[in-house]
Amino acid sequence: MQIYLVGGAVRDQLLNLKVKDRDWVVVGATPKELLSLGYQQVGRNFPVFLHPTTKEEYALARTEKKTGHGYTGFICDFSPNITLKQDLQRRDLTINAIAQTQTGKLIDPYGGISDLNNRTLRHVSSAFSEDPLRVLRVARFAARYHYLGFKIATETLTLMVEITSQGELEHLTIERIWLETEKALNERNPEVYFTVLHKIGAFSVLFPEFNQLYSIYTKIDNFSHNLMILKQAVALTENTQYNKTAIRFSALCYNLASALAKNTELSCCHDYKKLIMDLVSRICIRLKLPNAIKEISLLYCEYNHYIHEAFKLTPQDILTLFNKLDIWRKPQRFEEILLVCEAEFRAKIGSKKSSYLQPKFLLELYQTTLKIDISQIIAEGFEKAEIKQELNCRRLNILTKKRLTILPYFTN
Incomplete structure (x- = not known):
């Protein structure tokens, strides 16, 4: 032996x-x-x-x-x-x-x-070529060792194209596809993983919903721009305790968010909005993603425009945004959504160092609302629905005062 x-x-x-x-x-x-x-x-x-x-x-x-x-x-x-x-x-x-x-x-x-x-x-x-999972593994290794200068051999890339064109990837289970993708998202250069899969024709097979999203809004090279956002998301989450996988996966959903924000006529149409929101929901369900990833992806897509326009929001708009995002119970999730928005901003202007102050502005407003003591509201005799109504009233009041105080600092 x-x-x-x-x-x-x-x-x-x-x-x-x-x-x-x-x-x-x-x-x-x-x-x-x-x-x-x-x-x-x-x-x-x-x-x-x-x-x-x-x-x-x-x-x-x-x-x-x-x-x-x-x-x-x-x-x-x-x-x-x-x-x-x-x-x-x-x-x-x-x-x-x-x-x-x-x-x-x-x-x-x-x-x-x-x-x-x-x-x-x-x-x-x-x-x-007998094991189609190796196509994803090689793409993941390319992402892992990209910073060391590793490249895929030409003959290996050719073989990966052949495996894809023969339909072998369709026999992979969803669990294995996501396992490799999740690992890739946590590498130094996850954008390389998706670039390789795109180059060999596997991206549209493994992630057809993204291809549909990218076709909605076509003024830019959607695939390349999304990978730029992903790179920025990596830089923002590299040494943090945030949900890296959720933030980085959400970056791939940028085109849905862009379509909702920029096609204002269409985004007001319930059927259109439902259609494109369903696409992200569909890929999350098909890949059997954890709820945390699905939630952040969908909330980012639906509300990123409001976050970018934070300085223009009224106190009531801000309170509504906080309530919709359930920031009171899930503050970390809110911070993770803010990071995706910041990655999008940095990719758009092409600089890691440019200031994106909207997150700090919104978080300062949120911190102010924590001064409100719910137990005090109850002690004052409010009951049932009255408690929520009074809580919203006090939150709106404190948001109005704080916004008035700090807005000039962020916008001047």
Whole structure:
């Protein structure tokens, strides 16, 4: 029995990056042998075991034979006769097909080290085309390592186009599509992920609703502009505790918000507004996104115009906006929506450093309303619906006074 460190741990180690997870492959062993050593088996379809002490994953070396569509149509052979080279051959990219012995020796049968040095993402073999999920994985790796100068090899891009054109992506489950997309959204350069998918024709297959959104408002290159907003959203959320995924996903919905704000005649039409709001709702439901992402995306699309025009809003408009966004119970969500609006502003003017003061203005007004004590209203004898009515009245009163005081500071 021989054990090798494989995959991302070896790759990132060679790139001098922090190693997060360590995966191992075991050659010349059987499930029974590992179980006798105290390893715990996980999964039924292929033998992956957890180390009894470290709990790291140890997988028996295996080969795969394509038997159907998608990424689940495989038969695995994990007999003790499978060699390390055979196991590495089934991996997606050469940079992920490097193994390391327990003494530190590197085993690189497919040129992964050379591709690391040349900053190239290249598929290992023709078996790459048997698993359509690899199209998304390569796009995600391109997003992850873009800052290091990595590019996808021409022949790999060609293969990704072929997989897409053959309809293989349609066999991916929604869960796997979103898992890869969610990971990509949290990389340094998520815009690269979507750019790659767009380039190979996969974007319209995986995210058809966005294509419909982009066709609504066509005065600019919608796809490119949305990615500019996404880049700004990344910069604004890089070192924060906000919901990065929700903010960055919402940035992709810009064209819906733009259509609502600029097509004033149409945005007043209930049927039109419902139609385009349904598009964002539809993609959120189809991708089975968490409610937090769906809420921020929809609220940003519907109310971003009001936030941009915050200085022109009356106190009553501001109170209505706060109530619609339920800022009283979900202040962080409001701040996250403000960040999407700021990303949109920065992308439009092309500068990270330009001042966007509307969020600070609105947040100062919100902070002022927190001085109102609901318990005091109840103590004064207000009941049921009267409590909400009086609360709104006092909030409006304090907003009116505060707005009058601070507005000149923000607009002069």
